[in-house]
Amino acid sequence: MKNIVIAAGYATRLGELTKNFPKPLLQIGQSTILGRMLDDIDLIPEIDEHIIVTNHKFAHIFNDWASKQQYTKPLRIIDDGTETNETRLGAVRDLLLAIETLSSTSPCHGEDLLVTAADNLLDFSFQGFVDFAKKKGTSCIMCHHQPDIAKLQRTGVIEVDDEWKVLSMEEKPEHPKSHWAVPPFYIYMKEDLPLILDCLNHGCGSDAPGNLAHYLAGVTTLHAYEMPGTRFDIGSLDTYEEAKRLFR
Numbered sequence: 001m002k003n004i005v006i007a008a009g010y011a012t013r014l015g016e017l018t019k020n021f022p023k024p025l026l027q028i029g030q031s032t033i034l035g036r037m038l039d040d041i042d043l044i045p046e047i048d049e050h051i052i053v054t055n056h057k058f059a060h061i062f063n064d065w066a067s068k069q070q071y072t073k074p075l076r077i078i079d080d081g082t083e084t085n086e087t088r089l090g091a092v093r094d095l096l097l098a099i100e101t102l103s104s105t106s107p108c109h110g111e112d113l114l115v116t117a118a119d120n121l122l123d124f125s126f127q128g129f130v131d132f133a134k135k136k137g138t139s140c141i142m143c144h145h146q147p148d149i150a151k152l153q154r155t156g157v158i159e160v161d162d163e164w165k166v167l168s169m170e171e172k173p174e175h176p177k178s179h180w181a182v183p184p185f186y187i188y189m190k191e192d193l194p195l196i197l198d199c200l201n202h203g204c205g206s207d208a209p210g211n212l213a214h215y216l217a218g219v220t221t222l223h224a225y226e227m228p229g230t231r232f233d234i235g236s237l238d239t240y241e242e243a244k245r246l247f248r
Contacts, residue, residue, distance in 0.1 A: 001046040001130070002102065002111055003073075006184075006209060007034065007062070007118035008055045008094045010085040013236050022058040024118035025065055026240065029248045033234060034118050035069075036247070040125050042071045046134075047114065050075045051102065053094045055082045090206035091117075091184075092199065099197065110190055117184035117209060121247055124229030126185070133187040136223040141166065141213050144227040146181035156182035156210035158217070158224055166222040169214045171205075180224065183231055184209045192220050 011023035018026075024034035031039070034052070041047055050073055054062045059079040066075045078101055082088050089097065095115060112133070114126065133140040143160070146152050157176045159167040168177065186209070188196060195216060202219075205211035216222055232247070234240050 001044075001048065001114055001187075003038075003041050003047050003050045003114045003116070004095060004098050005034065005037075005050065005052045005116050005118045006091045006094050007052050008080050008082070008088065008091075009119070010055070010057075010088065011119070012085050014240065015237065017237065017240070020057075022054065022061055023234065025061065026234075028121065028243060032065075033121060033243075036121060037116065037118070038069075038071060040122070040127075041114070041116075042073055043125075044127050044130055046112075046130050047073055048111075049073055051078060051098050052076070052118070053078045053080060053098050055080055055088065057083045091209040092204060092206040092212045095209070095212065096197065096200070099193065112190050113186075113188045113193075115186045115188060115209070119234050120184070121232040121234070121243055122229060123231075124227070128228055129185065129187060129225050132223070132225040133189070136164075137189070138221045138223050139189045139192045139216060140187045140223045140225055141169075142183050142185040142227050143180045143224045144183060144231075145179050147179060149176060152176040152179065152181055156214060158182055160224050164223050164225070166217050166224050169210075169217040169222075171208065171210050171214050182210055182213065182224075183227065183233075185227075186213060188216075192216065195219055 007024045011018035025032045062077045158169045158180045204215040
């Protein structure tokens with residue numbers, strides 16, 4: 001299983017802090033936002049490589065950072081070639097770039113993928129998510145109960161049956177059909193890679209990572225894994241300062 005981390009955003013809401021520096025590599029305690037997540041994923045036996053997709057503006061910073069890491073699994077940086085927020089590829093196109101790049105150098109088409117966003121702090125391990133996907137044998141998404149309707153209207157929302165099979169998924173619904181919100185963590189099985197590689201030809205949006213899960217929910221079987229802890233999404237200067245206090 002490959003671990004693909006989407007880290008090609010420009011984090012414009014953090015202003016000068018990330019004008020010339022990538023948000024995933026901001027310091028949190030003795031580590032970084034991305035480092036804390038990789039510390040966990042690197043321990044998962046099924047993972048055999050970490051692939052970080054970034055933009056051209058920050059690629060040299062990621063490469064320098066990667067050269068100093070000592071993870072047990074290989075660490076690869078992929079440059080998506082963009083240099084501004086206005087020309088960004090979007091999370092789905094960045095994932096497709098990673099898959100296409102890997103398929104030319106390794107048997108990626110024969111492996112499952114763990115796909116994560118690089119700007120979240122978690123108090124749980126991804127091992128349970130990987131175990132769940134292996135048990136179900138299908139591509140999987142994560143979900144958590146969100147009681148706040150306003151927050152549901154700004155994210156992906158799913159309906160599930162008693163076996164956690166995804167019945168429907170909507171992105172930013174005006175009238176949410178459930179309280180199950182979808183954070184940006186996914187496992188895509190190798191059997192679904194042909195569908196993923198062809199998704200843009202069938203109207204799949206390319207900006208948010210949830211666009212792909214929304215598309216796949218209509219063409220293949222997905223299961224949802226209830227997030228076993230909490231996540232902290234760093235999206236502003238205030239939330240970054242709060243994260244430094246909480247996770248120091």
